[in-house]
Amino acid sequence: MTVRTRFAPSPTGSLHIGGLRTALFNWMLAKSKGGQFILRIEDTDQTRFDPTALQTLMEALRWAGLQWDEGPEVGGAYGPYVQSERLAHYQEWAHWLVAQGKAYKCFCTPERLKQVNEEKARRKQPPGYDRFCRNLSAAEVAEREAQGLPYVIRFKMPLTGKTVAQDLLRGEIAFDNSTLQDAVLLKSDGFPTYHLAVVVDDYLMKITHVLRANEWLPSYPLHVQLWQAFGWEMPVFVHLPVMLNPNGSGKMSKRNPPKDQHGNIIPVFVHDYMREGYLPEAMVNFLASVGWTFGEDRDVFSVEEALARFNVADINPNNSAFPVEKLGWLNGVYIRNLAVDDLAERLKPFFEAAGYTVDMDKLRTITPALQTRLKTLREAVDLAGFLFADYATFAAPPHDLLIQKKMDAASSAAILQKSVALIEALPAFDTASLLAAFSAKTSEWGVNNSQLFGVLRVAVSAQKISPPTFETMETLGKPETLRRLRLAIASLSG
RNA sequence: GGCCCCUUCGUCUAGCGGUCUAGGACACCACCCUUUCAAGGUGGAUACACGGGUUCGAGUCCCGUAGGGGUCACCA
Secondary structure, eight states: OOOEEEEOOOOSSSOBHHHHHHHHHHHHHHHHTTOEEEEOBOOOOGGGOOTTHHHHHHHHHHHTTOOOSBBTTTBOTTOOOBGGGOHHHHHHHHHHHHHTTSEEEEOOOHHHHHHHHHHHHHTTOOOOOOOGGGGOOHHHHHHHHHTTOOOEEEEOOOSSSEEEEEETTTEEEEEEGGGOOOOEEEOTTSOBOHHHHHHHHHHHTTOOEEEEEGGGGGGHHHHHHHHHHHTOOOOEEEEEOOEEOTTSSSBOOSSSOOBOTTSOBOOOBHHHHHHHTOOHHHHHHHHHTSSOOOSTTOOOOOHHHHHHHOOGGGSOOSOEEOOHHHHHHHHHHHHHTSOHHHHHHHHHHHHHHTTOOOOHHHHHHHHHHHHTTOSSTTHHHHHHGGGTSOGGGOOOOOHHHHOOTTOOHHHHHHHHHHHHHHHHHOSOOSHHHHHHHHHTTHHHHTOOHHHHHHHHHHHHHSOSSOSOHHHHHHHHOHHHHHHHHHHHHHHHHO
């Protein structure tokens, strides 16, 4: 039997980082077994539908390399893959359950439901539907239908006994049926709830393994009962651990975004990570290693290597804090492993997004210096954006930035004067030549490396932190370097 | 609160009854290197939640307790 897994998000907004991991595990299981990975869109809540979400979702999945074998834009033998286009199936099966006596029509209004719950709250009873319509006689039902009253279809949960659910990671989980509800299967607008749609579709689409967030565990017995009521053979269920806030205090939420130790907001959407310049390879490596381990004490691995040894049963069932710091480190590792030209190409759009016009020759010149300094691609803009700014707008840095430890304006200006002369006399203008020429002068000029290179750095970059000074100079070119040094001298003497 | 899940360093984790004086990684600290910032090198500190069992032997199995998390919609 070929393995078929699915990722079934609802298009209500951007893709959550946790959703991407759920998709990844599903994809890994299918791909590691030579099976199919299906994308299904669960848009059964008309009130929360976001028309832009589907595109965003597919973009994020493709960015991460999780191409689906069946689903929107690619089709497949079990379509359509959008639930709002499959209403007839859900209605058919919901009414089938009613005909079998396993579900019933409920005519209770939202107002009555609210009243029931308020009454229960007053008596300190747990909330829930009181099953009023479950006991309606055939005549009473017929009468309400004749009146044209709207209704929902509810599942007739067994009142006694236990529902035993199987989870691959946890074994058997038993629930007392008496604690379970008569859940709504079909809403009054004719749309199914998640519970009905997920069971019907997983069956119809021949899904063999359901990997979903463990938030679904509480409604799992309902699903088990549904599968049994239909008489269908269940897929294997795996409830995935949830990624919590970095401090472990709760789910990573969109409304209260988590913060790191510096008070910076930690993004929860995949698109935020794309925008910050995380590499998809690093992101996949990272997500795969939260809840699952490659083994051999290895933390850096390719997705192909992961596929070769992936086994769902090895997933760790306990929730985990979202290790952001590790993601940054991993992304840095992947950046450092990139070929220089590749990195330069990936960096280009980030400079452009910041409004700079990118000269690829310049970018390639400075890229090796940036490579060991980045955790994200976007950080390159803060570090080296000045290289791509219009030279005409360059303003000489202020004194206090220029003047290094144990130096003053006069000595700094003097050093810069000598530097101008040295560069002008230099036959070549590249990092190695500059380094050799300047290194030879420190003792003669009575300064140390830190002082000399420091004043030069600030003079050409106007930044205290920058890529290495001579790489920066080479990238700027000789005329611009000299111009900036003279500007600094003028600034110091002014 | 009811129900359900989970519990090894600050964090992600290895461990599936003896090889554990508990291994790796991130973060942290120190030192080295050094042109700022990084990267790199070396070293260091830090964990089996607690209490009972089972067993010759428990981080590993069982039961309690505690803690954390999830969930209680005509949302998914």
